[in-house]
Amino acid sequence: MAKSKEIRVTINLECIDCAQNFGKRCRRGISRYTTRKNRRNTPIRLELKKFCRYCGRHTIHKEIKK
Template sequence: MAKSKEIRVTINLECVNCAENSEKRCRGISRYTTQKNRRNTSMRLELKKFCRYCGGHTLHKEIKK
């Protein structure tokens, strides 16, 4: 019996500014966990989320687990 692929998958989003920026409020990298529909969104997801380390809304990109 073949293994079926799940349509909704859990992904991790990571702040792009945290890795590049050395002058931020605190040390760390902001990460969020969310789900996406694999059929509707086949490309990597990019969302603007709040980063507590940068102190504002920044771009968060999907990363590999």
């Protein structure tokens, strides 16, 4: 049988400030969140404003590949 594609998928969100400035400003790590999205309603990569505990402020978190 063919493998069915799931409508809701689990994605990872990563802080773009920590990823760009790793080693300069955010020495401890890179902030990542896990969430789910509907593939049919949002086919493009997701961007959310979340709190980054390493930067200490709200920053944009973008969807990354698993």
